[in-house]
Amino acid sequence: MTVKTIGGFDIRIVQVLCAIIWCFLSAGLIFGFAALKPVLVDQHVYEELCYKDGLAANIPCTEQDLKLNRMFTIGAVVTNSIAFPVGWVLDHYGPRVCGLIGSLFLFLGSGCYIATKHLTFLDPYLYGYILLAIGGPFVFISSFQLANTFPKYSGSILAVITGAFDCSSALFLFYRLYYQKVDSGLNLKRFFSLYLIVPTFITFCQLTFMPSKSYKTLGAVHKLEIEGLDEDGNLPEGQDASLIIPDEGERESLLSGSAPLIQPVLSHGSRRKSVLENYVEAKLEKKTHGVFGVLHDETALSQIKSYWFILMLLFTVITMLRINYFVATVRSQEEYLLQDPSLAATINSIFDVALPLGGVIAIPLVGILLDRVETYSVLFLATCLSITIGIFGLIPAFVPNLIGIFILVVFRPFYYTVVSDYCSKIFGFETFGTVYGLMICIAGFMNLSQTYLDKLTHTTFKMNPTPVNICLLSATIIISVTLLLYIRFQTKKRAKLMEEIQNSSTSPYSST
Numbered sequence: 001m002t003v004k005t006i007g008g009f010d011i012r013i014v015q016v017l018c019a020i021i022w023c024f025l026s027a028g029l030i031f032g033f034a035a036l037k038p039v040l041v042d043q044h045v046y047e048e049l050c051y052k053d054g055l056a057a058n059i060p061c062t063e064q065d066l067k068l069n070r071m072f073t074i075g076a077v078v079t080n081s082i083a084f085p086v087g088w089v090l091d092h093y094g095p096r097v098c099g100l101i102g103s104l105f106l107f108l109g110s111g112c113y114i115a116t117k118h119l120t121f122l123d124p125y126l127y128g129y130i131l132l133a134i135g136g137p138f139v140f141i142s143s144f145q146l147a148n149t150f151p152k153y154s155g156s157i158l159a160v161i162t163g164a165f166d167c168s169s170a171l172f173l174f175y176r177l178y179y180q181k182v183d184s185g186l187n188l189k190r191f192f193s194l195y196l197i198v199p200t201f202i203t204f205c206q207l208t209f210m211p212s213k214s215y216k217t218l219g220a221v222h223k224l225e226i227e228g229l230d231e232d233g234n235l236p237e238g239q240d241a242s243l244i245i246p247d248e249g250e251r252e253s254l255l256s257g258s259a260p261l262i263q264p265v266l267s268h269g270s271r272r273k274s275v276l277e278n279y280v281e282a283k284l285e286k287k288t289h290g291v292f293g294v295l296h297d298e299t300a301l302s303q304i305k306s307y308w309f310i311l312m313l314l315f316t317v318i319t320m321l322r323i324n325y326f327v328a329t330v331r332s333q334e335e336y337l338l339q340d341p342s343l344a345a346t347i348n349s350i351f352d353v354a355l356p357l358g359g360v361i362a363i364p365l366v367g368i369l370l371d372r373v374e375t376y377s378v379l380f381l382a383t384c385l386s387i388t389i390g391i392f393g394l395i396p397a398f399v400p401n402l403i404g405i406f407i408l409v410v411f412r413p414f415y416y417t418v419v420s421d422y423c424s425k426i427f428g429f430e431t432f433g434t435v436y437g438l439m440i441c442i443a444g445f446m447n448l449s450q451t452y453l454d455k456l457t458h459t460t461f462k463m464n465p466t467p468v469n470i471c472l473l474s475a476t477i478i479i480s481v482t483l484l485l486y487i488r489f490q491t492k493k494r495a496k497l498m499e500e501i502q503n504s505s506t507s508p509y510s511s512t
Contacts, residue, residue, distance in 0.1 A: 011209055012149040012150060014209060015146055015149060015209065015210055015211065016146050016149055016150075016157055016161075018201075018205045018210070019143040019146050019161060020160055020161060020164045021164075021201075022139055022143075022198065022201060022202050022205070023139065023140050023143055023161055023164035023165050023168060024164040024167055024168050024171075025168065025171060025198045026102075026106055026132075026135060026136055026139055026140075026168060026198055026199075026202075027136045027137075027139060027140035027143075027164065027165040027168045028079075028136060028140070028165045028166065028168040028169055029132055029136055029168050029169065029171055029172065030072065030075040030076065030079060030129060030132055030133045030136065030169075031076070031168075031169040031327060031355070032168070032169035032170065032171060032172030032173055032352075032355070032356075033071075033072040033075075033172070033327060033328060034327055034328075034330050034331070034348060034351060034352055034355070035169070035172040035173040035175075035176045035352040036172040036175070036176065037068055037072075037331070038176060038180075039172075039175065039176050039179050039180075039188070040068055040125070040188075041060050041064070041068070042179075042184075043187055043188055045068065045125055045188075046060075046063075046064045046067045046068060046125070047060075047064060049061065049063035049064045049067060050063065050064050062458045062459070065332065065458065066451075066454060066455060066458055069328045069329060069451075069454050070126075070451050070454070071125060071126050071129050072129070072324075072327070072328045073324065073328060073447065073448070073450045073451050073454070074126065074129070074130060074133075074448075074451075075129040075130055075132070075133040076133070076324045076327075076328075076444070076447055076450075077444050077445060077447045077448050078130050078133040078134055078444070079133035079134070079136055079137055079444070080320065080440050080441065080443060080444025080447065081440075081441045081444035081445050082133070082134050082137050082138075082441075082444075083137055083141065083437050083440045083441055083444070084437035084438055084440070084441035086098065086137045086138050086141045086142075086437075087141065087433045087434075087437040088437075089101065089138075090141060090142055090145075091433065094211075094212050094213045095142040095143075095145055095210065095211060095212070095213075096206050096207075096210055096211065096212040098138050098139075098141070098142035099138065099139055099142045099143075099202055099205075099206040099210065100202075100203060100206050100207075101138050102134075102135045102136070102137070102138025102139035102140075102142065102202065103135065103139065103199040103200075103202040103203045103206070104135070104199070105131045105132070105134045105135030105138065106131070106132060106135035106136075106139070106195075106198060106199035106202070107196065107199045108131045109128045109129070109130075109131030109132035109133075109134075109135060110128070110132075110192040110193075110195050110196050110199070111128075111192075112124040112125070112127050112128030112131060113125070113128045113188045113189065113191075113192040114189050114192050114193055116188070116189070128192075135199070136168075139202055140161075140165055143161050144158065144161065144221055145211075145221060146161070147161070147221045147224070147225075148220070148221060148224060154221065154224045154225060158221065158225060159363045159364060159367055162359070162363055162413070162417070163359050163360050163363045165359070166355075166356060166358065166359020166360065166362075166363070166412075166413050167356040167357075167359060167360060168356070169355050169356050170353075170355075170356035173352045173353065173356070175191055176352070179191075219231070219424075219428075219429035219430060219431075219432035219433055220429065222420070222424040222429055222432055223424070223429040225424075226284075226421070226424055226425065227277070227280045227281070227284070228280065229276060229277055229280060231429070281293060284425075287374060288374050288375050288376075288425065288491075291374070291375045291376065291425060291426065291487070291490070291491055291494070292375075292425045292426075293425075293428070294308065294426055294490070294494065295308060295426055295427050295428065296427070296428035296430075297428075298427075299431075300427075300431040300434045300435055303427045303431060303435055304435065304438065307486055308426050308427070308486075308490075309427070309435065309439070311479070311482060311483040311486055312419065312422055312423075312426075312439065312483065313439050313442060313443065314479045314483075315479050315480060315483050316419055316439055316440070316443040317442070317443045317446045317447075318472065318475050318476050318479055319386060319415055319476070320443045320444070320446075320447055321446065321447050321449065321450060321453075321472065322386075322389075322390070322472050322476065323408070323412055323415075324447055324450055325450050325453060325454070325468075325472070326393070326408065327355075328450065328454065329454060329457070329465065330347070330348055330351050330405075331344055331345070331347075331348045332457075332463060332465070333393075333465040334347045334348065334401060335463075336463050336464055336465060337395075337396045337401065337465070337466075338396065338397075338398060338401070339396075343398055347398070347401060347402065347405065350402065350405065351405050351409070354405060354406060354409040355409050355412075357409065358408075358409025358410045358411075358412060358413060359409075359412070359413040361410055362410045362411075362412075362413040362414050363413060363417075365410075366413065366414050366417045366418075369381075370417070370418075370421050375421075375422060375425055375426075375487070376484070376487050376488060376491060378418055378421070379418065379422070379480075379483065379484060379487065380484060382411075382414065382415060382418050382480075383476075383480040383481075383484060385407060385411045385414070386411065386415075386476055386480065387473065387476060387477060387480070388404075388407060389404050389407050389408050389411060390469065390472065390473035390476060391404075391473070392404030392407070393469055394466060394469055394470065394473070419436070419439070419440075420436060423435055423436040423439065424436075453468050453472075456468060
């Protein structure tokens with residue numbers, strides 16, 4: 001196979017490096033809201049809401065704070081909800097079109113902030129944020145397929161691209177630090193004028209050397225990540241079976257065809273699978289006590305109707321809501337809990353730095369965890385971490401709140417990866433894009449309730465975040481425990497069925 005080059009470099013390396021760069025600069029940009037908010041306040045965004053009878057109230061006042069928070073809430077809803085249509089565009093038109101659409105939205109979003117004085121017929125700050133929120137997923141999700149440019153290192157490539165997404169919130173942090181410490185003349189108009197370099201760079205790359213067709217589908221990438229096999233059930237180029245089957249005698253016997261064909265214990269799919277695929281999936285079923293492959297042979301509609309989907313959807317909704325609610329209100333929450341604006345500012349500054357770093361720290365640890373620990377235990381750990389974060393967030397003291405933040409920034413990428421891993425193992429790779437995309441899309445829309453929670457905190461509870469946080473924590477406990485109990489019941493049921501099938505077989509490797 002002839003490999004194309006650019007200036008002597010393998011074009012695939014250039015493609016991956018470019019994707020990492022633009023994901024770092026745009027993929028999750030809007031999640032840096034906590035860092036951007038002080039700049040927005042300083043530049044008088046929505047400050048007119050604080051003037052009553054010609055006199056200025058406290059800056060920021062309740063109305064201004066709520067509207068700024070609402071801007072982030074809507075942006076977060078859009079960026080999660082858009083994942084489903086992005087997947088559709090990617091499947092039908094390829095990564096080049098997907099990337100170009102993303103760069104267009106980034107152009108338009110930047111343009112809203114550049115031309116705020118001329119866009120009197122709409123809210124340029126809100127619509128600019130929404131457009132940036134749409135552009136991010138288009139350029140990020142279209143980069144996933146690059147994980148198979150080098151199949152042998154697909155897991156590492158995917159981890160780095162995901163890490164770039166988590167780090168992208170740091171761009172607004174860098175902007176805020178420069179604005180506050182170096183040059184306050186770098187206002188929003190000038191910053192976003194400079195930011196136009198990013199969509200220009202993406203457009204240039206997409207029109208020149210980026211692939212017009214996907215190397216692999218999203219489902220195939222996840223199959224490669226979990227099973228180590230491509231979409232046809234074969235080893236990726238450059239790998240040998242020793243990575244899949246360490247025992248030399250067993251490996252030679254299976255690949256020579258002299259051993260009975262291994263079939264996944266509880267799988268009854270009609271597609272003919274390779275020997276390696278049957279072997280790997282049988283091992284995964286045993287390792288996960290039958291959780292792996294539980295709905296692989298079902299249609300997407302049947303999967304969506306199942307409790308496996310509904311309960312994980314509820315868990316995703318409440319977890320996403322809690323994370324985004326905290327991102328939007330971290331400063332006001334800490335000011336009330338600590339009763340010290342300077343300590344709250346310190347917490348906010350630490351959070352701004354810790355949020356992007358959390359992904360860098362978590363991604364390699366998460367990969368190891370998902371490879372070595374069964375699905376139930378991973379979800380149990382996610383539940384424990386989520387509840388711990390909630391409890392620390394209720395304590396009116398600096399150290400517990402700081403510990404809670406450190407756990408949260410690591411938990412955030414862990415949670416997203418767990419949901420993705422769950423969908424792959426439970427629902428399969430054929431329907432992964434539909435099921436996972438729909439789950440994140442619905443969870444995104446449900447996050448609109450964050451605006452109502454924020455208003456309750458400001459008005460009914462007089463800036464006290466504790467009642468809302470107690471409600472969210474209680475919902476987390478109820479939903480998480482229900483999900484865990486359901487999985488435990490199903491795993492025991494399926495483990496018993498596996499044992500009965502194995503006991504009734506003349507050979508543990510006989511075909512079903």
